[in-house]
Amino acid sequence: MAELSVVIATDCGSTTTKAILIERRDGVYRQTYRGEAPTTVEAPFEDVTRGVLNAIQEVEELSGRRILDGERIITPAQGDSGVDLYISTSSAGGGLQMMVAGVVQSMTGESAQRCALGAGAIVMDVLAANDGRLPHEKIERIRQLRPDMVLLSGGTDGGTVSHVVELAEFVAAADPRPRFGAGFRLPVIYAGNSEAREQIEQVLGHRTALTLTENIRPTLEQENLGPARRVIHDLFLEHVMAQAPGYRKLMSWTGAPIMPTPAAVGEIMQAIARRHGINVVGVDIGGATTDVFSVFDGVFNRTVSANLGMSYSVSNVLSEAGVDQIMRWVPFEMDEAELRDRIKNKMIRPTTVPQLREDLQIEQAIAREALRLAFAQHRDLAVGLKGVQTERTLSDVFDQSSSGASLIDLRRLDLLVGSGGVLSHAPRRVQAAAMLIDAFQPEGVTRLAVDSIFMMPHLGVLSTVDQRAATEVFDNDCLVYLGTCVAPVGSGKPGTVCAAYRVVLPDGEREGELRAGDIVRLPIPAGATAELTLEPARGWDAGAGKGAKIAATVHGGVAGLILDGRGRPLQLPAGREERLSRVTAWNTALDLY
Amino acid sequence: MAHAYTPGLRVTRQATIRRERRLPLRGEVLVAVGDRVRRDQVVARTALPGEVTTLNLVNRLGISPAELPRYMLKREGERVAAGEPLAATRPLLKWFKTTVASPVDGTVESVSSVTGQIILRKPARAVEVLAYLDGTVVEVLADEGVVVEAQGAFVQGIFGVGGECWGPIRVLVARPDQRLEAAAIEPSCAGRIVVGGALLTFELIDRARQCGAVGIIGGGVRDQDLRKLLGYDLGVAITGSEKVGITMIVTEGFGQIAIARKTFEILAACDGREASISGATQIRAGVQRPEIIITGQDSEETVRDPRPAHTTGLQLGDQVRVIRVPYFGRVGRVIALPQELQPVESEARVRVLELELDSGERAIVPRANVEVIED
Numbered sequence A: 001m002a003e004l005s006v007v008i009a010t011d012c013g014s015t016t017t018k019a020i021l022i023e024r025r026d027g028v029y030r031q032t033y034r035g036e037a038p039t040t041v042e043a044p045f046e047d048v049t050r051g052v053l054n055a056i057q058e059v060e061e062l063s064g065r066r067i068l069d070g071e072r073i074i075t076p077a078q079g080d081s082g083v084d085l086y087i088s089t090s091s092a093g094g095g096l097q098m099m100v101a102g103v104v105q106s107m108t109g110e111s112a113q114r115c116a117l118g119a120g121a122i123v124m125d126v127l128a129a130n131d132g133r134l135p136h137e138k139i140e141r142i143r144q145l146r147p148d149m150v151l152l153s154g155g156t157d158g159g160t161v162s163h164v165v166e167l168a169e170f171v172a173a174a175d176p177r178p179r180f181g182a183g184f185r186l187p188v189i190y191a192g193n194s195e196a197r198e199q200i201e202q203v204l205g206h207r208t209a210l211t212l213t214e215n216i217r218p219t220l221e222q223e224n225l226g227p228a229r230r231v232i233h234d235l236f237l238e239h240v241m242a243q244a245p246g247y248r249k250l251m252s253w254t255g256a257p258i259m260p261t262p263a264a265v266g267e268i269m270q271a272i273a274r275r276h277g278i279n280v281v282g283v284d285i286g287g288a289t290t291d292v293f294s295v296f297d298g299v300f301n302r303t304v305s306a307n308l309g310m311s312y313s314v315s316n317v318l319s320e321a322g323v324d325q326i327m328r329w330v331p332f333e334m335d336e337a338e339l340r341d342r343i344k345n346k347m348i349r350p351t352t353v354p355q356l357r358e359d360l361q362i363e364q365a366i367a368r369e370a371l372r373l374a375f376a377q378h379r380d381l382a383v384g385l386k387g388v389q390t391e392r393t394l395s396d397v398f399d400q401s402s403s404g405a406s407l408i409d410l411r412r413l414d415l416l417v418g419s420g421g422v423l424s425h426a427p428r429r430v431q432a433a434a435m436l437i438d439a440f441q442p443e444g445v446t447r448l449a450v451d452s453i454f455m456m457p458h459l460g461v462l463s464t465v466d467q468r469a470a471t472e473v474f475d476n477d478c479l480v481y482l483g484t485c486v487a488p489v490g491s492g493k494p495g496t497v498c499a500a501y502r503v504v505l506p507d508g509e510r511e512g513e514l515r516a517g518d519i520v521r522l523p524i525p526a527g528a529t530a531e532l533t534l535e536p537a538r539g540w541d542a543g544a545g546k547g548a549k550i551a552a553t554v555h556g557g558v559a560g561l562i563l564d565g566r567g568r569p570l571q572l573p574a575g576r577e578e579r580l581s582r583v584t585a586w587n588t589a590l591d592l593y
Numbered sequence B: 001m002a003h004a005y006t007p008g009l010r011v012t013r014q015a016t017i018r019r020e021r022r023l024p025l026r027g028e029v030l031v032a033v034g035d036r037v038r039r040d041q042v043v044a045r046t047a048l049p050g051e052v053t054t055l056n057l058v059n060r061l062g063i064s065p066a067e068l069p070r071y072m073l074k075r076e077g078e079r080v081a082a083g084e085p086l087a088a089t090r091p092l093l094k095w096f097k098t099t100v101a102s103p104v105d106g107t108v109e110s111v112s113s114v115t116g117q118i119i120l121r122k123p124a125r126a127v128e129v130l131a132y133l134d135g136t137v138v139e140v141l142a143d144e145g146v147v148v149e150a151q152g153a154f155v156q157g158i159f160g161v162g163g164e165c166w167g168p169i170r171v172l173v174a175r176p177d178q179r180l181e182a183a184a185i186e187p188s189c190a191g192r193i194v195v196g197g198a199l200l201t202f203e204l205i206d207r208a209r210q211c212g213a214v215g216i217i218g219g220g221v222r223d224q225d226l227r228k229l230l231g232y233d234l235g236v237a238i239t240g241s242e243k244v245g246i247t248m249i250v251t252e253g254f255g256q257i258a259i260a261r262k263t264f265e266i267l268a269a270c271d272g273r274e275a276s277i278s279g280a281t282q283i284r285a286g287v288q289r290p291e292i293i294i295t296g297q298d299s300e301e302t303v304r305d306p307r308p309a310h311t312t313g314l315q316l317g318d319q320v321r322v323i324r325v326p327y328f329g330r331v332g333r334v335i336a337l338p339q340e341l342q343p344v345e346s347e348a349r350v351r352v353l354e355l356e357l358d359s360g361e362r363a364i365v366p367r368a369n370v371e372v373i374e375d
Helices: A048-063 A105-118 A135-145 A162-174 A194-204 A226-243 A247-253 A261-276 A314-321 A323-327 A336-348 A357-381 A394-398 A429-440 A456-463 A467-478 A576-590 B057-061 B065-071 B202-210 B223-230 B261-269
Strands: A006-012 A016-025 A028-038 A085-090 A096-102 A121-128 A149-152 A187-190 A209-212 A280-285 A290-296 A299-305 A415-419 A444-451 A479-487 A497-505 A508-515 A519-536 A550-564 B011-022 B042-048 B052-056 B085-088 B099-101 B106-111 B117-121 B125-130 B135-141 B145-156 B159-161 B164-171 B193-195 B215-221 B247-254 B274-278 B291-295 B319-322 B331-336 B352-357 B362-366 B370-372
Touching: A006 A048, A006 A456, A016 A048, A016 A456, A016 A467, A028 A048, A028 A467, A048 A247, A085 A247, A085 A261, A085 A456, A096 A105, A096 A135, A096 A162, A096 A226, A105 A121, A105 A149, A105 A226, A105 A299, A105 A357, A121 A135, A135 A162, A135 B052, A149 A162, A149 A226, A162 A194, A162 B106, A162 B117, A187 A194, A187 A226, A194 A209, A209 A226, A226 A247, A261 A280, A261 A290, A261 A299, A261 A415, A261 A456, A261 A467, A280 A357, A280 A429, A290 A357, A299 A357, A314 A323, A314 A336, A314 A357, A323 A336, A323 A357, A336 A357, A336 B223, A336 B247, A357 A429, A415 A429, A429 A444, A429 A479, A429 A550, A429 A576, A444 A550, A456 A467, A467 A479, A479 A519, A497 A550, A508 A519, A519 A576, B011 B042, B011 B125, B011 B135, B011 B261, B042 B145, B052 B057, B057 B065, B057 B085, B057 B099, B065 B085, B145 B261, B159 B223, B164 B261, B193 B261, B202 B215, B202 B223, B215 B223, B223 B247, B247 B274, B319 B352
Parallel strands: A006 A085, A096 A121, A096 A149, A149 A187, A187 A209, A280 A415, A415 A444, A479 A550, B164 B193, B193 B215, B215 B247
Antiparallel strands: A006 A016, A016 A028, A280 A290, A290 A299, A444 A479, A497 A508, A497 A519, A519 A550, B011 B145, B042 B125, B052 B117, B085 B099, B106 B117, B135 B145, B145 B291, B159 B247, B164 B274, B274 B291, B319 B331, B319 B370, B331 B352, B352 B362
């Protein structure tokens, strides 16, 4: 492909379609203009391209560049008209909804779940031979859910055949219909024991649109998710997208295949981790769902919490976390009935924004809990393979970890990235840093960032076409580095010293003592670094072991360096008065509100 | 967003309302274009495939899965009655014969020689779709359903629970901001849709259903009362299938809020007339709001439905309601629409508008926090 100079990218979300313009200026790719419009997948429009054209039209108005000729995107770019490439992601119409099945829930069931999630799907249910449900209950469930696609796996290659064939029989008996396109057969992917292929074909071949691919768990020790993920992407385009209103037309416009939004964000997360050789956790908190991504030692995982979000699902955060968990972050008292009514009013009118500071504080308290719950779900799924036999040496006998341990090790986390309205659009950037720290509770030294205006999906799909353009925009315009959090792990009586610090800042040195229960914020401008030496007190661990001194280069940002002495796991005082005064003190230290 | 639609609910005295009545699966349509239908009339019917029962026969017969087809007495597709033999062994001595009988009435769906499992499907269940509105069939969706058209008043609520029902409207309050006491609901409300004022308390809703009312409409409900009614905390606003013995619709939101003036006037004018209502709410993309349709009014001046409410964006002079604190529930008129983003108390920089509230007071409010009240 010839070198790109102008790119227009859209993300068709469930409520809004966001367009960004990327232009090469002075040899560097930059994101220059942005437009948005309501998504038009549903009645009365039922054509996704309307919203896309409206969003692009807004970019046209702001930039002065002519991009559309009627309903056609002008390509290639010439002077101040046209673009070289149009690309898009989509999560409209509820995204990609899948049902997965495996023989043993904690083994192939989990692998299938990781496979589908990594491909950008919402997993509606996980069926397994041993999930405790009766056969007719499983069949009813498959029929009821009407997934876009089913991923069937089970058995290692050469292992048992009958269990996975039994699952196939359940799928066949349910005779499920896809969500879109009444006359179409449901796409089913078989990625299980290769020796059962023939039988699977006999059972499902004539009833479903069956695709056979490599086993996702060829042996107990090995997970092979790539081939099945690629099949999911292909089928997403062929079956799901092609049936959704207007997508056939949209697909004919784009210069690269349309990606499910979370899959595109996953691409970009993996790209950052690869490029810098670091461990990354990212979160995208939306109105309806919260996605968490992690890359640890090169292993990518994604989870989606389908009912944790800040508008459509806000009431579900309340029912899952409970009023007390939310109110613990709020530095004032509020009547529970009043809080419940406010949250329900947000649920039924999801587009409203907080006008009062007090209302913002409640909203950010809810966000902390939504993020915390979503991350807990992620830790449960981002685990090593279960069922793996490991040889244990004498030293392992004292090690309690076993197969299936979480891959998420907060002490080794280098970068925590937040995205989504409540984080990206927080009136003060330091509020986003505080929400991330309280929800994820990073340990040791962790750099914090937010997606400036939610363009990671666009850049994810761009990276599949032009890695350099995606990287440059990502570095220059997408990520806003907030600063660095340094949190020793331990607990102690409030007020006692938990660490001594010395920071060599660009404009001089600062040293002091960090006390248990306190937060200290030191300004370091964006782009600058400082040399930190931290000597934890006995019983406290900043990453090098209890009481062991650490030295690190810390990066600045709008929030600067945040020394968090509140301990891990973070516990708020139970007493009302003490909690209020402590939360107020933290807010003051961070200059939050 | 240049193309933002200002959220607003449709409230109109006279509209042409079309409702698609669709089967969950393909089936038979029982009416034709031009037919007059009554709301409780069946317009389409289908048979929902019966539930399935699985049986693993190989263990019970003491054979291997591969042998199963040979011992089956019923083949795939054959009917079988409960108690009728399904499969039997054929030993040399009859004394050793093992027979497995079908536990249910149904059809043999599949016989697996891999797993030894057979699947029996129970007889199909009939599913019927009713017309829901008194109106005329204007379109037949081949094998799937019909579109029914009716003329009448149309009011969208903001949130509801419970499914479709119908009955005469019974307005029990004199003013839209009045709170109704539970004792005011009498047994004569049986079969009716009660209009109950600014706050539907649990006691009020409970009293209405005990008296046999089919529906209840009000300005607001408190979340704690909704929880009591449902028996659980509603997490996501997808409703319509609740079995709570009554359909409840609130027109304004959570808390005590007067019913909007125009909504109340329409309901009051329709006192005693038949209405079809649905509490089904879906607040996701493709939002669905609960609705009150009072058919039977003919007029020359009709408005086509569906159309997105208020597509033109906000205009100076529009009447709006504020839908978030600090002015939650207050009504006012738009007097300025500044273009530039402006900071509000939360320090967020947003597009705002200036309002003259009904009290005469002026207020600056984020544009996202108002909804247009249609005249």
